[in-house]
Amino acid sequence: MALKSAATAWALVGGPAWLGGTPGSDNGDLKKAGVNRANGGAGNDHISGTDNTDAIIGGAGNDFLRGLGGADFLFGDAGNDILLGDEASDAVGGADELSGGTGDDALAGGAGNDQLAGGTGADLLIGGTGDDTLMGEAGNDLLLGGSDDDTMDGGNDNDVMAGQAGDDIMRGGSGHDAMTGGTGDDDLYGGTGNDVLAGNEGDDYINGGDGNDVIAGGSGDDTIRAGNGADFAYGGRGDDVMMGERGDDYLSGDAGRDNIQGGAGDDVIFGGADNDRIEGGDNADCISGGDGNDVIWGDNADGQIAQGEASDMISGGAGDDTIRAGQDDDMVTGDDGNDFIYGDVGMDILAGNMGNDTIYGGTKDDQIRGNSGNDQLYGDDGNDVIGGDDGMDRLFGGNGDDCLDGGSGTDTLSGGAGNDRMDGGTGNDTLEGGTGNDFLFGNAGNDRLVGDTGIRNGGNDVLLGGTGNDTLLGGKGDDCLIADEGNDTLTGGADGDDFVFGHEINTDGDPEGEIESLTFGDNVITDFDDDNGDRIVFHTAFEGTLDATIDGDDVIITSPGGSVRVVGLMNELEGLDASDPFFDPSMLIDFLTKPGEDGDGKGIIVFEDKVVTLPDCDATQAEVGCEMVDLDDYCFTIDLDTIRVGNTTISASEAQIADLYVEDDANVSVSGNAVVINLLAEMNL
Structure with missing residues (x-):
């Protein structure tokens, strides 16, 4: 069986169903030739299939292969090839298999549930309509899923993938990959390397894998796992679940009611708008709840926590934490470690728990409790209630009519301005009323009570x-x-x-x-x-x-x-x-x-x-x-x-x-x- 090159088509010399090209640039039309298999051989070939199932091999050279209708198999082989599974006018299409082989190839599946494999080289894979599978394999590839539910695997090297419409699955493999999910509920896996992953619209699942990744959830309720490495993750709009996992990560929930976990590493976490739940995880984290009524746990190691508007619930966890509750009525506990807590605006409930803590109530009427350790507690403005509990504590009422209880230990209580009420508790305590009409009760121990220390603005005190x-x-x-x-x-x-x-x-x-x-x-x-x-x-x-x-x-x-x-x-x-x-x-x-x-x-x-x-x-x-x-x-x-x-x-x-x-x-x-x-x-x- 042999082929002779013609201006517009191949002519059959012998054999019923297989066309084999001669060396050189061949043009072949299997529909006219009445066969459904062809091998272009060496040279730059142009071969078109039939409306049925075709098998076309381009051979060496830069080939153009078109399957047309049916479930076709197209193999570009060596060279920079173009493989088209179906014509654009074909509304039905088939489940085509396209393989680029070696070289920088362009593959388009067209209609139908197609499988595209780029092979080696920098390839372009376009799925078209249908549920397609795109595999970039070796080389820096560009994979476009098209409409419907596509599966893409970049393979080795640095790949770019775009899901477009449909619920897509993308795997970056090795290399530094970039992928976007498009519309639909997509699954994105970065693999190894420093990847860029964007969920875009829909409720997406994004896993950065190894490497220092950049992740954006986009709109929708997304689940983001940053994986290993120092990652940057941005939840976007929607109620997102974000996990920094290992590495020093930056996690931002943005709008929506987000659930954010820093995991291991020194993380920076920002909740954004709405009511978020944030857990810092291990190591020294810096946390800001942003706007909304947030619940925050600092967890282990040293950290910083800052909060925006609305009522928040914050837990520092283990380590030396810095917590700023922000506006509205917040509830904060420092937990283990030597913590710094600032209630800021609002009627706050602040508890240091374990460690030597420093707590400032901020404005309005706050409730402050040092618990264990040698604590320094400041009511600031407002009518505050302050309890030192265990340890050698220093309590400062500040402005307002405050109520101070030293608890056990040798404590120092200072009422400041306003009509204050103080109870030294057990231990040898020092109580200073400050300005205003104050009540000082030493309670147990050998105490020192001072109504006021200045020569002006002395009040009528009860000691x-x-x-x-x-x-x-x-x-x-x-x-x-x-x-x-x-x-x-x-x-x-x-x-x-x-x-x-x-x-x-x-x-x-x-x-x-x-x-x-x-x-x-x-x-x-x-x-x-x-x-x-x-x-x-x-x-x-x-x-x-x-x-x-x-x-x-x-x-x-x-x-x-x-x-x-x-x-x-x-x-x-x-x-x-x-x-x-x-x-x-x-x-x-x-x-x-x-x-x-x-x-x-x-x-x-x-x-x-x-x-x-x-x-x-x-x-x-x-x-x-x-x-x-x-x-x-x-x-x-x-x-x-x-x-x-x-x-x-x-x-x-x-x-x-x-x-x-x-x-x-x-x-x-x-x-x-x-x-x-x-x-x-x-x-x-």
């Missing part, structure tokens, strides 16, 4: 030492210094102060709750000043006697519950000297117990009903998952009907706050060098 040997300094303002159990030292400071002994205390924070009376230890008042309106206040329920004994310039007042040394009190008595042989202790009576001569003064010892409700500044709700609560549920209140600070005028019935004055002829006498006040006798107003 209650609690158990232990405490030091109370009122500072400026009309302060109320209350001695509790232990041996306390009281310094009122400027203005008129009340030094209170044997007060009543509300132990459960309920105004209707149980009231118990407390005794007091051996106490010292260091700066009593009658001219400023200072008073020594005992509870009306005391029974027995009060003995006021002179000791040098001091006066020691003893009672069944303890004693009070008033340093330098004798210096307050003008013209009286205890060392004068003519001095009579009875001269103290009027000074200690009687009103002044002009009728508007009072004796320095008075009897009042003092009831103090303990502060409840427990920030136990400052944990992720808990709802915000009203600050009134946390913080104590001072009932002005039952407590009076200094000479402040309050509106209450006489029966509630009556000052009981003793009369020297009925209840006061002199015994040796002591003035004795009989508390069992009737008290006359």
